[in-house]
Amino acid sequence: xxxxxxxxxxxxxxxxxxxxxxxxxxxxxxxxxxxxxxxxxxxxxxxxxxxxxxxxxxxxxxxxxxxxxxxxxxxxxxxxxxxxxxxxxxxxxxxxxxxxxxxxxxxxxxxxxxxxxxxxxxxxxxxxxxxxxxxxxxxxxxxxxxxxxxxxxxxxxxxxxxxxxxxxxxxxxxxxxxxxxxxxxxxxxxxxxxxxxxxxxxxxxxxxxxxxxxxxxxxxxxxxxxxxxxxxxxxxxxxxxxxxxxxxxxxxxxxxxxxxxxx
Amino acid sequence: xxxxxxxxxxxxxxxxxxxxxxxxxxxxxxxxxxxxxxxxxxxxxxxxxxxxxxxxxxxxxxxxxxxxxxxxxxxxxxxxxxxxxxxxxxxxxxxxxxxxxxxxxxxxxxxxxxxxxxxxxxxxxxxxxxxxxxxxxxxxxxxxxxxxxxxxxxxx
Numbered sequence: 052x053x054x055x056x057x058x059x060x061x062x063x064x065x066x067x068x069x070x071x072x073x074x075x076x077x078x079x080x081x082x083x084x085x086x087x088x089x090x091x092x093x094x095x096x097x098x099x100x101x102x103x104x105x106x107x108x109x110x111x112x113x114x115x116x117x118x119x120x121x122x123x124x125x126x127x128x129x130x131x132x133x134x135x136x137x138x139x140x141x142x143x144x145x146x147x148x149x150x151x152x153x154x155x156x157x158x159x160x161x162x163x164x165x166x167x168x169x170x171x172x173x174x175x176x177x178x179x180x181x182x183x184x185x186x187x188x189x190x191x192x193x194x195x196x197x198x199x200x201x202x203x204x205x206x207x208x209x210x211x212x213x214x215x216x217x218x219x220x221x222x223x224x225x226x227x228x229x230x231x232x233x234x235x236x237x238x239x240x241x242x243x244x245x246x247x248x249x250x251x252x253x254x255x256x257x258x259x260x261x262x263x264x265x266x267x268x269x270x271x272x273x274x275x276x277x278x279x280x281x282x283x284x285x286x287x288x289x290x291x292x293x294x295x296x297x298x299x300x301x302x303x304x305x306x307x308x309x310x311x312x313x314x
Numbered sequence: 315x316x317x318x319x320x321x322x323x324x325x326x327x328x329x330x331x332x333x334x335x336x337x338x339x340x341x342x343x344x345x346x347x348x349x350x351x352x353x354x355x356x357x358x359x360x361x362x363x364x365x366x367x368x369x370x371x372x373x374x375x376x377x378x379x380x381x382x383x384x385x386x387x388x389x390x391x392x393x394x395x396x397x398x399x400x401x402x403x404x405x406x407x408x409x410x411x412x413x414x415x416x417x418x419x420x421x422x423x424x425x426x427x428x429x430x431x432x433x434x435x436x437x438x439x440x441x442x443x444x445x446x447x448x449x450x451x452x453x454x455x456x457x458x459x460x461x462x463x464x465x466x467x468x469x470x
Contacts (some may be wrong), residue, residue, distance in 0.1 A: 098324045106327040145342045210331025217334035220342055239341070244378075247369065248343035256335070285320070 079193075081270070083201050086194035090132025090202050096195070099202025104165035108211055111164055112157055116215035119152055120144060122224020127223070128231055137233050141242030144223030149246065149255045150311065154214030155303050158262035161208055167269035169200050170291040174284035182268035182275075182292050197275060201267045208263025209256050216255065254310045258303065265302055266295045350431050352402030353380065356437035358412040358425070359393045364448025366414055366423045373415075374427035381405050382425065398425065407432040413446035422446060 076314065090097045127143040173196060176182050183194040220242075227233040270291050278285035321322075360366075363385065372380035380400035388395050409430030416423050436442070 095321075099320060101324050102320050102328065105331075106323045109327065109330070149338060149342065190317045207327075210334070213331055213338060214335040217337045218340075220338075223467070243343055244371075246343045248339050252335075252343045255338075268393065 057115065057303045061082075067136030072276065075276065076268070077301065079272050079275065080268055082193050083198050083268075086191055087198040087202060089194040090199040096199040097202050097206070098220045100200045101206055104169065104200075104203050105159070105190070105207030105211060108161060108164050108207070109214070111160055112211045112215050113218050115160055116153075117222040119156060120148065120219030120224075121213075121226050123147060123152075124223040124226030124231075125180045128227060128233070137227075137244075138237035138241050140223065140227045141238040143312040144227070145220055145246045146251060148216040148219040148223075149172075151303070151307070153219065154255050154259040154262055155229055155299060157212040157215040158208065158259065158266055159202075159296055160301045161211060162266045162270070162299065163292050164248050165204060165207070166266050166295050167288045169204070169267075169270040170288050173197065173200070173271060174277040174287050176282070177275065177277060178279040178284055180279075197201060197271045201271050204267030204270065205260070205263045208266065209259045212262075213256065213261030244269035254306075257310075258306050261302060262299050262304060265298045269295050269298060290301075318465065320329055322469045332449045352397040354401050356380075356398050356406075356436060356438075357381070357443060358396050358398070358442040358445050359388065359391070359445050359470065360396060360412075360414065360445050362447040362450060362452065363394060363396060364414055364416075364423055366396065366425070366448065370422060371424045372400065372427065373424050374404070374406070374429060378428070405435045408434045408436055408440075409444065410436065410442060411444045411446065414448040416449070 078271065086261065123144045124140065127140050131137045131139055142307075173182075182196065185195060186193045194241055223239065228235045228238050273287045273291040273294070274284075277283050340428060366382065368382055370382045371378045372382060380398050382396060383399045384397040386395045386397075387393075406427055407430045409432040411428040411430060413426050413428060414423055416427045430444075432463055
């Protein structure tokens with residue numbers, strides 16, 4: 052193993068493999084866009100995927116949003132009371148949720164809840180040669196299987212992120228106003244004064260849309276590109292979760308640096 | 315194509331998501347309260363704007379009457395030019411005094427209009443000439459210290 056030439060070959064192989072996959076993923080993305088006409092003409096295909104990736108994620112998204120809001124309420128109050136400005140709790144909770152935590156945590160949960168199952172589904176379809184069978188019947192598997200799942204994820208993600216943020220704000224309100232006793236009027240009015248719709252809320256929606264595209268693309272691609280064996284599919288699912296998480300956090304940094312450069 | 319239970323759930327989900335978005339827009343954000351539909355532009359020149367920020371509020375008698383649209387540096391006079399979008403419903407007299415205040419000890423800074431008694435009103439695009447800069451805490455403290463020192467010399 053200590054042979055430097057072999058080591059170099061291995062490195063070169065790994066790099067070429069990654070670049071190859073990246074190029075294939077880009078071509079795959081273009082193919083999804085081209086063949087996505089069918090997923091809107093036959094809307095029930097896409098609606099079914101919205102059900103599986105969106106509706107079934109409702110529980111995890113709302114409950115986690117509520118708990119994140121509760122924690123933000125407690126921690127925010129604990130820090131703000133040192134400066135005697137506990138009325139600012141509303142702004143703190145709302146801004147951190149709409150700008151960052153809502154889109155990012157919802158996307159991470161979405162990747163592990165819905166993205167992984169999409170990868171598993173497509174991967175198993177490939178392993179059991181259903182995709183090939185469709186090709187034989189002159190049904191394009193990208194138009195019939197992949198594109199509806201992609202668009203289902205893209206549609207669900209912004210809605211789930213908005214729901215997460217809203218539940219989080221309610222959680223912060225529950226802790227701050229109901230349990231600790233921050234003044235209710237100050238809580239909401241400071242929040243409304245500090246949160247701008249276009250700058251804060253809308254940028255969060257844009258973020259969650261971008262995350263939705265990224266996570267859905269990674270999920271369908273990993274499933275489509277998986278090695279058609281039991282082990283290959285399980286590896287593809289792991290890769291979906293890991294790659295999605297990294298992509299979400301990296302994209303979040305890029306988007307944040309564009310949106311909130313601190314005027 | 316028949317309606318199915320699935321459609322009901324998807325409809326429920328989309329309605330819930332849109333409701334959350336509306337909640338964020340109306341209850342959390344300020345789309346309803348501070349949405350300035352018709353605005354006109356006023357400018358003011360300050361020697362020092364302190365920590366004034368774009369999108370900060372413009373207040374008169376404590377009520378938000380506009381937002382700061384732009385802050386620029388005038389290379390000719392070495393002053394800061396603050397451009398403000400003022401709510402079209404409110405007009406201010408020509409001798410209105412624009413000052414930079416701080417809300418609370420650690421709060422944000424805003425432009426406050428102290429209204430004068432002139433009968434002529436400011437028009438769109440006008441510049442407010444009477445301004446007062448932000449209070450710089452260091453200057454205030456050093457002034458206080460110098461005064462104390464001067465008092466001490468008088469007593470000798």
